[in-house]
Amino acid sequence: ILIFGGALGIAASEIVLPVMIPAGNPYTTVMGAWQLLEIMVTAAIFPYLAIAVIALGSLIFGRFFCGWVCPFGFISDLVSYIGKKGRVSDKTNISLFKISLFIAGLFLFIDFSIGYNEAVGTSIAHYFGDFSREPSSIIDPTSSMFSMLFWYFYWRLYPQGLDKLSQIIKYPPTFWIRLVIVIIAIVSNYYIPRLWCRTFCPLGGLMGLGGQYSLLRVFVDPKNCLGEKCRLCEKRCPLNIPLVSIRGDIRHPQCTMCLMCAEACPTNAIRLRISLT
Template identity: 35%
Template sequence: MTMSQKEPESKTTESTNRKTLFSYLKKGIYRIETARKITQFCCFLLLNAVVFGLGPWPLVLPIIGTLGTPTKTVLEAFGTVQWMLFELVIPFLALASILLTAVFVSRSLCGWVCPFGFVQDLLKYVKKRHTQVSPRTHDSMIKIKYFILAVLLFISGTLAITLAAGVGRRYKTALGEDFARAPFNALSPADTLFAVLPRIVLEARYGIPTLIETGTVADGILSAPLFLWIRLAIMIGIIGLAAYIPRSWCRYFCPNGALMGLLSHFSFLGLKRDPVKCTKVGCRLCVEACPMMVRILDMPWEKFNDPDCIYCLKCTDACPTKAILPKFS
């Protein structure tokens, strides 16, 4: 074979490689998942923007962030409801945020904004193969988050009622000041990750607790070592689990997700599956892509808003005929 024959051959291979790389990049750029990851990353930066001297902003969102932290720019709605009830103030702003978000965009903040959801999405890459949860176990475990929600609302509600009636002092003392103030945040893995850990690091590294806000849930927790160890154990457990089971905290434990899921029944937003485009039999690519194990193919095709759907749109990305799309009606 002569040199002149070899040259065109290598040029063809090069151009094929370039084309493959280009189509790969193009495919990646046009994927909804790419847009979602960028949005999640930007929101993560914004929600922690106090570090860069921005905020705090008077914004309450139904996501899991923190109440007590050196890096807070917006407040999490569920924690704020608990705190306001403890202070005997009606949490208008937090409730309005929860209701309006649920009605207009359902649980999409879980899929696109929540920093703890983002952390779990990243943890998924730690393990190549994930643990498959059987549908039966899944059906039993999704009830846990509703139970947690009910317990938390019961504690905050009864405490507020007894305090308002002037007979709640002993109840408050029995619960402990910090736990009573915001029972969820006192143990929340997100609060530990975003509030308590940075505080420990800052205090240990610089020894300047004055840099950090006072009067927060994290303050009291740091002064109670046993509580701190319990918090750390919960956080490590949840983070470890998320590496094996994607979004396991959101699926099974998050009370904010549970609340938004319950309200999602009243949402304008849903998903629709075009029955003409959907081949259904033998495909199931959408079901396999769903991190929340939503039984997409068993849902009504005209519109469905499953309480566990976080509108990540991985199902839309996965569907080769784009049969699944968001529907607002």
């Protein structure tokens, strides 16, 4: 509905959500905060709204939107549901999170470089070609799946018929790069759940950074938790968070509050709660 709601007659809105929503799809009903941030910064416009949505969204809800609203997160969960559900250590998990922060910082640097040069009249946007407005879209599977592939099908294959499918080999290199990234991002979930989300998503990195201090959080009640002899919650957690070791308020940057841990808990010791401390 967020991406193709327009095709169902749902009008587009001015709502901005802290999830990855491709700006290039004509049927989207909301705007992704990261996409809005990039578009405004590269146009030399200060992104007040995008910053507010990301900052307040993460400080209030943490990565809740990653777990319950993000379109690619939903696809990732479907693939990982039938996959091998590989696990990584918490040390590795934190390292993956740091990579996502580096990627966010890298693209923000590129965005501000483009925007600054636009502002002073020495444009460098032409060096980035089709990615001058949203540089990170080249690695964003959501943008590639629901914007790039949509338009290639809509404008090139659909009007001409499948007999023109052979022309796909003439598509530019960026098409193939993005297609390969999409395939890798999807298939990786078969082996390690949400690998792209926890490693390469720039918005996920920023949301995880603020999410460590969010008002809404997963809470493991130490009084009801069975501890080391159980660990069913940790076995069920798709993001390999050491819930039993932490207990109490879970302030882990990778937690998307999917509540699979709560479903697995035999003593109902896990729940969401709002806390100011």
